[in-house]
Amino acid sequence: MTHPTLTDAEARDLRVLAGVMIPASDTYKVPGADDAAIFADILKSLERDTGDVRTALKQLATLAGGAFADLAPERRRDVAAAFKLEGGAPLSALNRVVLLCYYRDDRVMRSLGQEPRSPFPKGHVVEQGDWSLLDPVKKRAPMWRRAR
Amino acid sequence: MHDKVDVLIIGSGASGAAVAYSLADTKMRILCLEQGDWVKPTDYPTNGRDWEARLFADFAINPNRRARETDYPINNGSSPVQVVNFNGVGGSTIMYTAHYPRLHPSDFRVKTLDGVADDWPVDYETLEPFFAENDRMMGVSGLAGDPAYPHHQPPMPPLPLGKTGQAFGRTLNKLGWHWWPSDSAIATTEYDGRAACINLGHCTPGCAQGAKASTDITYWPAAIRAGVELRTRARVREITVDKEGMATGAIYYDAEGKEQFQPAEMVIVACNGIGTPRLMLNSQSGKFPNGIANSSGLLGKNLMFHPFALTYGYVEEPLDGNQGPPLNLWSQEFYETDRSRGFVRGYTLQLHRGTGSIVEAITSTAAGRLPWGEEHHKVYRQLLGHRLAMSTITEDLPEEHNRVTLDPVMKDSHGIPAPRIHYTMGENTRKMMDHGIARSKDILEAAGATNIDGEAPILNGGWHLMGTARMGTDPERSVVNEWGRCHDVKNMFIVDGSIWVTSGGVNPTSTIQALALYIADNIKKHLGEGTLFE
16 A cells, blocks of 8 residues: 655654654653654654644644744744644654654664564563462452352 | 355354364365465564554554455444454454453353343353363463362463562452463463464564464364365355255355355354354345344344453553563452442453553553653653553443444445444443442552553453354344354354353453354264254
């Protein structure tokens, strides 16, 4: 299935918005969602959400009174805050795509203490845990009702 | 036209696979038609870095979102719960959690014990050997001795408790409430050619390791080795009948979209609680103008979902997150009827392992917990891997207004009318759900959780599809008899969740499959006695 792509103006607004949503952090040593590699992944991953994202960006431009990317940083924050309240389902789709791409970036995953890899084939280790915790439950009388 | 087969099974999921396997030893010619494809282990999302993204795309649980060629659309517009499923070899066992409780003895006797709905025409004791056979075939892990059940011995040891399980265990012990390791259709040791679970994470979108028991890797290999034919990309439009009202076969569309007719001596329908009434309502004829085998008028009615309530909070201690199967414990403290609670029947609390990184970010942003801007990173690190969650799985009682009909407009890619869901939660279910949410909050508060939140009912929570072609001894009050044969069409059977009389309050797959094996056993007995179609 082919999906339409964003216009340059839409892509510019989306990138700036992504940076407002998740900015880079020196504290956590992570890029922002407007990082070049992450944003390229976002554009590539819109797919079936492209229509909703375009609807959301149109609403963002309306709230901004023009191009969101052209606003001063302080005004961007105000418009973004209003957009967050009013964006509805199209914003949810936009938000989802940004997060899907941001949190699979190698740098972000490492910052969270995660290995940047697919779950298969290595899997994960889950501890057995303390099975003696079940001892009080084992002492309970049968709880199920006899039906005959 | 194709050669006539002895048995035509429609649908290759939980029940279709079980009935095919059981009937194979009769040496009859058996064919199963499946509208979807085989899924290869390399297709599953956990093979890739984009595994969570694919939960919202080609492995979405909602078929309307997934929208594969092999899916059919569903009109959920008149329901607070949307139907979720998978269409392919293995059916929805490809995309289930493999949480595998049985119904309880009391679930089959709700009229006698609690004065509501109807008793089933079968009981737990009758099904017990079929539960055991099914556990062996699917490969079930668990721990014998649960006081909430009659004794049974799962073939494999339970899934590990992990950090989350221990947190739940300590908390429920503090409250004095029941909890127990779940029966899970997940291999914890090497089992019958399958590798053991390596905790890939969320099991719902399929298991790349092959540890989760979907029927494409359990029953089907055995059935095919025994001579059963499985034909994929074969979407059945209708079941045909002769002048006497006996089923003659099925018309289907093949992979190229060409109409085909498959004649058969007998037909077994195994398309789940939505697909089965859809197919049967679409099978109209002079003999059955309102859908095949629908003289009772009950076909499609009494739809039961098990509405779910999700309740969660965040604790300071680190938990397992998405590592390990998502469900490994249950509490049945509130399962059996206690009228002082203000409702009859009861519910299971499913105790969850955790949530994937991205799903945590998405749901927490949507709920307003996770802000945009500088604070995002700090808050996210307080949430990730700290979510303690559980779901209330309520018993849904049968109500005729909850039903499946044919949509007058919506059609699938072959032009076959789509199902339309009409559903509202009953008063008893609503009270039960409120009780479950309140008790879930008790657990979270006892665990010291903050940021307590939830979703009720879960919108994409229509996993369990039951009741739309109910079984019974009275042809005016049921669609099939006590061993799954249609009252109106003596050579037609239904083996999926459609035939359930009531829903219980547990995941249904184990009982659906035990019932399918029980019906197959009855077919063989009646075949031997020469009374199959009498």
